[in-house]
Amino acid sequence: MEKILQVKDLELSFNTQGGEVKAIRGVNFDLYKGETLAIVGESGSGKSVTTKSIMRLLPESSAEFKSGEILFGGRDLTKLSDKEMQKIRGKEISMIFQDPMTSLNPTMPIGRQLTEPLLKHQKISKTEAKKVAIDLLRLVGMPKPELRMKQYPHQFSGGQRQRIVIAISLACNPKILIADEPTTALDVTIQAQILELMKDLQKKIDTSIIFITHDLGVVANVADRVAVMYGGKIVEIGTVDEIFYNPQHPYTWGLLSSMPSLDTEDAKLYAIPGTPPDLLDPPKGDAFALRSEYALKIDMEQNPPFFKVSDTHSAATWLLHPDAPRVEPPLTVIERMKKFPGSRYYEGGAL
Amino acid sequence: MAKYIGKRLIYMVITLALIATFTFFLMKVLPGSPVASADKLSPEQRAVVEARYGLDKPLPVQYFDYMFGLLQGDLGISINQFKGKDVTDVILSRMGPSAQIGLQGMLLGTVLGILLGMIAALRQNSWVDYSSTFIAIVGISIPSFVFASLLQYWFGLKWGLFPVALWKDGFMSSVLPSIALAMFPLATAARFIRTEMIEVLGSDYITLAKAKGASGSEIAFKHAFRNALIPLVTVLGPMAVAILTGSLVVEQIFAIPGIGEQFVKSIMVNDFAIIMGTTLFFSVFLIVIILLVDILYGVIDPRIRLSGGKN
Numbered sequence: 246m247e248k249i250l251q252v253k254d255l256e257l258s259f260n261t262q263g264g265e266v267k268a269i270r271g272v273n274f275d276l277y278k279g280e281t282l283a284i285v286g287e288s289g290s291g292k293s294v295t296t297k298s299i300m301r302l303l304p305e306s307s308a309e310f311k312s313g314e315i316l317f318g319g320r321d322l323t324k325l326s327d328k329e330m331q332k333i334r335g336k337e338i339s340m341i342f343q344d345p346m347t348s349l350n351p352t353m354p355i356g357r358q359l360t361e362p363l364l365k366h367q368k369i370s371k372t373e374a375k376k377v378a379i380d381l382l383r384l385v386g387m388p389k390p391e392l393r394m395k396q397y398p399h400q401f402s403g404g405q406r407q408r409i410v411i412a413i414s415l416a417c418n419p420k421i422l423i424a425d426e427p428t429t430a431l432d433v434t435i436q437a438q439i440l441e442l443m444k445d446l447q448k449k450i451d452t453s454i455i456f457i458t459h460d461l462g463v464v465a466n467v468a469d470r471v472a473v474m475y476g477g478k479i480v481e482i483g484t485v486d487e488i489f490y491n492p493q494h495p496y497t498w499g500l501l502s503s504m505p506s507l508d509t510e511d512a513k514l515y516a517i518p519g520t521p522p523d524l525l526d527p528p529k530g531d532a533f534a535l536r537s538e539y540a541l542k543i544d545m546e547q548n549p550p551f552f553k554v555s556d557t558h559s560a561a562t563w564l565l566h567p568d569a570p571r572v573e574p575p576l577t578v579i580e581r582m583k584k585f586p587g588s589r590y591y592e593g594g595a596l
Numbered sequence: 597m598a599k600y601i602g603k604r605l606i607y608m609v610i611t612l613a614l615i616a617t618f619t620f621f622l623m624k625v626l627p628g629s630p631v632a633s634a635d636k637l638s639p640e641q642r643a644v645v646e647a648r649y650g651l652d653k654p655l656p657v658q659y660f661d662y663m664f665g666l667l668q669g670d671l672g673i674s675i676n677q678f679k680g681k682d683v684t685d686v687i688l689s690r691m692g693p694s695a696q697i698g699l700q701g702m703l704l705g706t707v708l709g710i711l712l713g714m715i716a717a718l719r720q721n722s723w724v725d726y727s728s729t730f731i732a733i734v735g736i737s738i739p740s741f742v743f744a745s746l747l748q749y750w751f752g753l754k755w756g757l758f759p760v761a762l763w764k765d766g767f768m769s770s771v772l773p774s775i776a777l778a779m780f781p782l783a784t785a786a787r788f789i790r791t792e793m794i795e796v797l798g799s800d801y802i803t804l805a806k807a808k809g810a811s812g813s814e815i816a817f818k819h820a821f822r823n824a825l826i827p828l829v830t831v832l833g834p835m836a837v838a839i840l841t842g843s844l845v846v847e848q849i850f851a852i853p854g855i856g857e858q859f860v861k862s863i864m865v866n867d868f869a870i871i872m873g874t875t876l877f878f879s880v881f882l883i884v885i886i887l888l889v890d891i892l893y894g895v896i897d898p899r900i901r902l903s904g905g906k907n
Contacts, residue, residue: 300807302803302806302807327812328811331809331810331811332809333809334806334807334808334809335807335808335809335810336809339807339808340804340807342800342803342804342807344800347799347800347801348800348801348803348804349801349804350801350804350805350819350823351801351823351897351898351899352822352823352896352897352898353818353819353822361805361808361810361818362808362809365808365809365810366809397898397899399898399899410804413804413808414807
């Protein structure tokens with residue numbers, strides 16, 4: 246498959262009054278054409294910062310690329326000028342944000358907000374842009390799009406506004422769409438509609454999606470591959486089945502165990518103990534070691550490298566080292582692994 | 597919209613009637629009368645004068661006479677300041693210079709203030725920002741009459757660029773008073789726009805605009821400006837008041853034959869009719885400005901469009 250975006254050894258820090266916050270500490274991933282890559286992790290794990298750094302939307306006064314590169318179409322995005330970046334934003338890579346209630350300009354009719362990227366990036370007239378905008382609104386399922394072009398954001402509901410934001414982001418048929426928790430602020434029924442819409446549109450315009458979320462239910466629904474982030478690093482990456490049914494990193498185990506399911510019989514839901522690491526002074530070894538009951542001595546000293554589980558699946562944990570002691574994952578995870586052909590707990594049958 | 601404005605107009609009439617009543621009785625309570633300073637008059641002569649202007653009638657009769665005249669658009673006759681002249685004529689003849697320096701001052705102040713505030717917000721914590729803050733503090737804390745005197749001294753007397761005072765050279769005469777009046781609106785607008793721009797520039801829809809590929813100036817002017825303008829409209833009303841009260845003093849200092857100058861003198865000589873007339877004129881002016889500000893809100897921000905705006 247064709248790699249459309251490559252993030253290589255990306256390190257990024259925020260210079261704050263308290264010191265240097267190492268928000269991204271060596272992130273590597275590839276994005277393939279037409280796929281949906283979900284990035285999951287708790288607040289502060291660096292998932293939003295990673296994607297905002299791809300778009301270069303972080304405040305330039307405080308955010309600083311330390312090393313690494315973001316390769317897109319043969320160019321390193323970290324080195325482009327502001328002018329060059331403006332030509333990429335909205336045209337080649339676009340973005341959907343978390344809160345549709347605040348991400349549209351309240352004093353501009355939505356028609357103008359829709360035609361703006363078209364007029365900016367494509368050589369078309371205003372009337373043509375208007376036509377395209379109306380088509381886009383129809384595409385995202387907005388009834389009576391002609392009438393609604395002149396209306397302002399406050400005349401739309403939250404779900405409708407997110408549809409408009411999606412329409413704006415797709416205006417120039419971008420190669421990559423970054424969705425930063427696009428359904429978090431919506432209620433569950435609307436969430437499902439928006440996810441369906443995004444899947445539909447992805448097929449229609451053949452774009453790659455980076456989907457940021459902390460909702461594993463949403464991940465299972467939309468993603469082809471999943472990257473799990475913790476403490477400014479990716480700790481495990483694989484296909485959605487590999488992450489859900491054959492997880493290897495103790496943090497992924499924790500995440501999956503803390504996900505409620507219909508057959509969870511205990512009334513108490515599992516929670517990962519402790520708090521995320523302080524990125525002003527990140528721990529020397531595995532950032533998750535202090536919260537993990539599976540931590541080895543070496544986890545405190547040395548950062549684990551990536552170990553390959555399969556061609557598509559790798560995890561950064563010393564537990565995968567040939568000399569590591571064998572540990573039993575939590576019961577809920579073993580239950581999942583029993584269904585996965587190739588895991589050591591496999592009991593037969595298909596997923 | 598028309599219904600709303602109609603309703604507001606009715607309120608305006610009621611407000612004006614109350615202001616007229618209040619001012620009328622307030623003046624009667626104050627010591628002194630238009631003829632009190634005329635010591636040379638004998639009691640008999642005085643009675644004749646008072647009878648001529650209806651000052652000898654009982655207070656309620658005087659009041660109803662005045663209000664009745666007001667209904668017909670008659671503001672009365674100047675008693676001693678412009679002996680025998682119609683008050684309406686006096687005000688109309690004096691309006692020109694006041695309106696000119698007021699409008700020029702307001703325009704200069706708000707436009708420069710908005711520019712200064714925007715630049716300060718876009719270059720936050722730079723020397724431009726700090727100097728804009730400095731100008732704003734100076735503009736707010738130093739009263740207009742001090743500016744007026746300084747302007748007269750430097751630009752009028754020392755460098756001779758503009759006339760020091762009087763209303764003889766048309767536009768040139770209006771420059772210094774307009775600048776003196778502009779300082780307060782300039783400072784206020786700069787502060788408001790700066791604070792609001794900084795807040796707006798940090799909002800989600802600005803990030804989305806950036807994500808669409810908009811350039812710095814497109815973000816500032818197409819997206820941020822209109823949203824930053826709303827709170828400024830709120831202070832436009834009070835700013836008009838500041839210009840008004842400022843002009844009372846500034847017109848005195850520059851010896852401009854405007855309404856402010858004439859108002860101050862009429863109070864000194866107890867010319868009831870002129871005081872009443874001018875007070876009502878200022879009131880109408882203010883009420884109309886407040887109405888305009890309310891309408892302007894809806895023009896700028898679609899979320900506060902007045903009833904009937906949504907379909």
